[in-house]
Amino acid sequence: MRKKELKLIVTFHTTTDAMAMEKMCKEQNISGRLIPVPRAISAGCGLSWCADPKQSEIISTEMKRAGIKAQALQECMV
Numbered sequence: 001m002r003k004k005e006l007k008l009i010v011t012f013h014t015t016t017d018a019m020a021m022e023k024m025c026k027e028q029n030i031s032g033r034l035i036p037v038p039r040a041i042s043a044g045c046g047l048s049w050c051a052d053p054k055q056s057e058i059i060s061t062e063m064k065r066a067g068i069k070a071q072a073l074q075e076c077m078v
Helices: 015-027 053-066
Strands: 006-011 033-036 047-051 072-077
Touching: 006 053, 015 033, 015 047, 015 053, 047 053, 053 072
Parallel strands: none
Antiparallel strands: 006 047, 006 072, 033 047
C-alpha cells in the first residue's frame, strides 16, 4: 500500500475542464495526474488533478491563462 502524502487537489465542475487541465499541464510540463476525486472531497465531475502543493501558484496562474475553471483547489492527504 502506498504511503499517503499531502497533495494539491484541483476539482472541476465538468469532465471537459478536467481533460483541458490534463492537456494544459502536459503542454506546460507541469507534473501531476488526473485521479478520481478523493472521498474526503465532494466535486461535480468525479475527476480531479493531483499535484505537489508547492505548484499551487503555478497551476493557478496557468489555469487562468488557459481559461480553465476549477471548482476548488485544496490540499488533501492522498
